[in-house]
Amino acid sequence: MLKLQPREREYLFEINAISKDQDDSLIFVGMTKDESVWYLDYLQASFKGIVDRDGENEARYLSLHDKNEDARRAILASESLMQSFPSIDGQ
Numbered sequence: 001m002l003k004l005q006p007r008e009r010e011y012l013f014e015i016n017a018i019s020k021d022q023d024d025s026l027i028f029v030g031m032t033k034d035e036s037v038w039y040l041d042y043l044q045a046s047f048k049g050i051v052d053r054d055g056e057n058e059a060r061y062l063s064l065h066d067k068n069e070d071a072r073r074a075i076l077a078s079e080s081l082m083q084s085f086p087s088i089d090g091q
Contacts, residue, residue, distance in 0.1 A: 001025065001026070001037070002018070002025075002026040002027070002028075002036055002037065002040050003040070004018075004026070004040075009026070015072070016029060016072045016075045016076060016079075017029060017068060017072055018036075028040075028064070028068045029068060029071040029072055029075060030067040030068050030070060030071025030072070031064060031067055031068060031071075035064055035067075038060070038064070039061065039064045039065075039068070042057065042060075042061050
């Protein structure tokens with residue numbers, strides 16, 4: 001479970017960085033629930049200055065960050081494309 005403050009959750013939804021999975025759990029887009037929990041834990045530890053930045057952890061973080069950004073950009077592109085076409089019923 002992702003433990004986010006209401007303002008954090010709102011912002012991350014607004015920029016399409018998080019969504020809900022089939023179980024109605026918050027996840028980072030492009031990630032599984034387990035990946036999302038690890039990613040958030042790593043971010044929070046990093047902000048506190050207590051993260052272990054060994055090669056393996058840093059590589060995993062960067063890989064998950066890229067997955068999230070790629071999925072987020074795909075959502076934004078899709079939304080932009082949908083806004084470019086008029087609806088089928090002409091409205």
